[in-house]
Amino acid sequence: MSATDDLPPLRDVIRRHELSAKKSLGQNFLLDLNLTGRIARAAGPLEGATVIEVGPGPGGLTRALITNGASKVIAIERDARAVAALQEIAAHYPGRLEIIEGDALDFDWQAHVAGPTRIAANLPYNIATALLIGWLTAEPWPPWYDTMVLMFQREVAERITAAPGSKAYGRLSILANWRCETKILFDIAPTAFVPPPKVTSSVVRFIPRITPLPCDRRMLERVTEAAFGQRRKMLRQSLRSASADPIPALEAAGIAPTARAEEISVEGFVALANALSSGAANT
Numbered sequence: 039m040s041a042t043d044d045l046p047p048l049r050d051v052i053r054r055h056e057l058s059a060k061k062s063l064g065q066n067f068l069l070d071l072n073l074t075g076r077i078a079r080a081a082g083p084l085e086g087a088t089v090i091e092v093g094p095g096p097g098g099l100t101r102a103l104i105t106n107g108a109s110k111v112i113a114i115e116r117d118a119r120a121v122a123a124l125q126e127i128a129a130h131y132p133g134r135l136e137i138i139e140g141d142a143l144d145f146d147w148q149a150h151v152a153g154p155t156r157i158a159a160n161l162p163y164n165i166a167t168a169l170l171i172g173w174l175t176a177e178p179w180p181p182w183y184d185t186m187v188l189m190f191q192r193e194v195a196e197r198i199t200a201a202p203g204s205k206a207y208g209r210l211s212i213l214a215n216w217r218c219e220t221k222i223l224f225d226i227a228p229t230a231f232v233p234p235p236k237v238t239s240s241v242v243r244f245i246p247r248i249t250p251l252p253c254d255r256r257m258l259e260r261v262t263e264a265a266f267g268q269r270r271k272m273l274r275q276s277l278r279s280a281s282a283d284p285i286p287a288l289e290a291a292g293i294a295p296t297a298r299a300e301e302i303s304v305e306g307f308v309a310l311a312n313a314l315s316s317g318a319a320n321t
Contacts, residue, residue: 043105045130051096052232055123066231067095068160068189071102073230077158077241078102080223081187087154088112090183092142092169093162095120097127103158104131111135112150114142142169148182157186163235166190167210170198174213175255179246186244187223195222195240207300208269209262215304216251216258218244251308258311265299265307272296280314287313 048069051057057067068074077099081089084107094100094113097120103111104127113135115121121139128135138145143165161169166188173186190198193206199220200206214220223241228234260280268276274295277284288295291309293302302310 043101045101045127048096048098051123051126055096055119057096057117057119057123066160066163066233066235068098068226068231070230071098073226074098074102075106076224077160077187077189078106078108080241080243081156081158082185084108084156087156088151090114090147090151090155090157090159092157092159094124095160096123099158099160100124100127100135104134109134112138114138114140114145116141143172147176151182155183157183157188159187160189160239163191167194171210171213174217175259177255179217179250180248181246184246186218187241188244189226189239189241191235192225192238192240195242198242202301202303204300208266209259212262212304212307213259214244216247216253216308218246220244251305253308253311254315257315258307261311261314262299262307265302269299272298273302281317284314287317290317 052067078084084103086109088110089103089108089112091100091103091111091113094115100111100113111134113124115124115137116139118139121137124135124137128137157173170188173181173183176182196206197208197210198214199222200208200211221243223243226239226241228236228238261277264277264280265273267279272295273288273293274285276299281287285295287310290313291306293306293310
């Protein structure tokens with residue numbers, strides 16, 4: 039953490055504002071300033087950038103983002119108790135912190151950003167995947183952000199970054215890696231949080247691909263849902279919920295009808311979605 043941050047310790051902020059973490063909001067507060075600084079630095083050079091943060095809580099990461107150079111942080115927070123704590127940071131750094139009290143799932147991101155934008159957040163665990171899918175399916179593409187550095191439960195991080203052939207590989211792996219380059223940067227132990235979660239957390243970086251493989255996103259989502267919904271079955275069977283006769287599309291994509299979902303690469307699923315789209319257009 040930068041030495042220029044002379045705000046009160048986070049534990050004092052939590053005590054003054056009675057910020058006991060709410061399970062209903064998926065809250066676990068990260069108080070280790072070395073770790074919040076590391077997350078902020080992982081988002082890349084922040085000078086001149088706007089950073090979106092979801093679920094800032096008492097503002098540990100918020101402070102790190104500002105002291106590491108972010109020209110502006112837009113913090114979306116549902117908890118009114120935390121908003122009061124964040125207002126102290128806003129007063130300390132005039133013009134550099136915009137606080138929006140509301141639900142991130144209903145937020146119009148593009149209406150609030152202009153210029154280089156990053157997303158950096160210790161996401162509330164109960165909406166983390168839904169938020170991520172919303173950002174990965176943004177239109178038009180490339181999206182309005184140029185980097186995301188997000189914290190998830192380790193199990194979710196492994197699903198995001200999984201390679202074909204692994205048990206963690208699934209719909210989220212394909213959607214994430216079709217449109218972004220993904221990497222787990224580091225883990226964070228439960229003891230770094232208040233209250234400590236039961237699982238290890240991981241920080242994942244997403245860099246959007248400027249030109250992902252052309253594909254009908256909705257068809258890709260439909261195909262992966264069918265394939266992994268019955269992942270133990272051969273694709274010639276599991277894909278029947280997406281196509282009455284999937285064999286021609288499988289053959290056009292160069293995929294054996296006897297293959298199973300976890301064996302197929304991102305490129306393979308894109309080819310399959312494209313084959314099904316062209317087949318549907320010709321019927």
